[in-house]
Amino acid sequence: MSDRSALAVRFIADCRAADIMAATAESCTGGMIAAAITDIAGSSAVLDRGFVTYSNEAKTEMLDVAPQTLDTHGAVSRETALEMAAGALARSRAGIALAVTGIAGPGGGSAQKPVGLVWFGIAVRGRAPCAHRRVFEDRGRAFIRAETVRTALELGIEALSAQATL
Numbered sequence: 001m002s003d004r005s006a007l008a009v010r011f012i013a014d015c016r017a018a019d020i021m022a023a024t025a026e027s028c029t030g031g032m033i034a035a036a037i038t039d040i041a042g043s044s045a046v047l048d049r050g051f052v053t054y055s056n057e058a059k060t061e062m063l064d065v066a067p068q069t070l071d072t073h074g075a076v077s078r079e080t081a082l083e084m085a086a087g088a089l090a091r092s093r094a095g096i097a098l099a100v101t102g103i104a105g106p107g108g109g110s111a112q113k114p115v116g117l118v119w120f121g122i123a124v125r126g127r128a129p130c131a132h133r134r135v136f137e138d139r140g141r142a143f144i145r146a147e148t149v150r151t152a153l154e155l156g157i158e159a160l161s162a163q164a165t166l
Contacts, residue, residue, distance in 0.1 A: 004146070007153035008036045008043075014160040015046035020095025020125070022156070024050040025063055025088035027075065028102040028118060032149045048094045053084065063087030063099075076101050076113050078131045085121030085129045096159060097123040098152045104144045114138070118148050122159045130159075 001009075015022050024033045024047075034050030037043045051062050056075055059065040065083040073079040084099035102118030109115035116136040123129035132155055136147045 004036050004150055008040050011153050011156050012040055012043055012046050014157055018160055018163055021048040021093050022046050023048050023088040023092040023094035023097045025084040025097060025099035026052050027054055028104045029100055029145050029148050032145055033098055033152050036149050048092045051088055076103055076117060076119060078119055081119035081121035081131045082129045085123035089123040089125060095125045096156060098156050100148050100152055102148060104141045105138060106141060116144050120152055120155055122155050124159050124163055
C-alpha cells in the first residue's frame with residue numbers, strides 16, 4: 001500500500017470515528033485529494049463532495065470566496081485557502097473540509113510566490129478554520145501535486161485528532 005493510500009485509509013477511519021463527513025476544495029490538485037479518498041473502498045461513507053475550483057470565478061461561485069480576497073491577496077494565499085475551506089464546509093454536509101491552492105508549475109511562480117508554494121485550509125465544524133503554508137521543492141508538477149495531496153491528508157488527520165481531544 002502506498003503512503004498516499006495509507007493516509008487516505010487513516011483519514012477515512014478517523015472521519016468514521018468522529019462520525020463526520022468530509023469535503024475537499026481543490027485548486028492546484030484538480031480533484032486529486034478526493035480521488036485519493038475515493039480510491040479506498042468504503043469512502044462513500046465519509047466523502048460528501050469535492051469542489052474543483054481551478055479558476056477564481058469557480059472559487060467565488062462555488063465556495064463564496066470574496067472577489068476582494070482574490071484581488072487583494074491572490075488565489076494562492078492564506079486568506080483564499082481559509083475562505084475555500086470555510087466555503088466547502090458551509091456548502092456541504094461535511095464536518096471537515098480540506099482546501100488547497102498553490103502553484104504547481106512549471107510556470108506561474110514569482111519571487112513572492114514561487115513554484116511549489118501551496119496554502120492549505122482546514123475547516124472543522126464548530127472551530128475557526130486554520131491555514132498552513134508549505135513550499136515544496138520544485139521537482140516538477142507531478143511531485144508538487146502528489147506532495148500536496150499527502151500533506152492535505154496529514155493535516156486532515158491532525159485536525160481530526162485535535163477534534164477527538166476536545
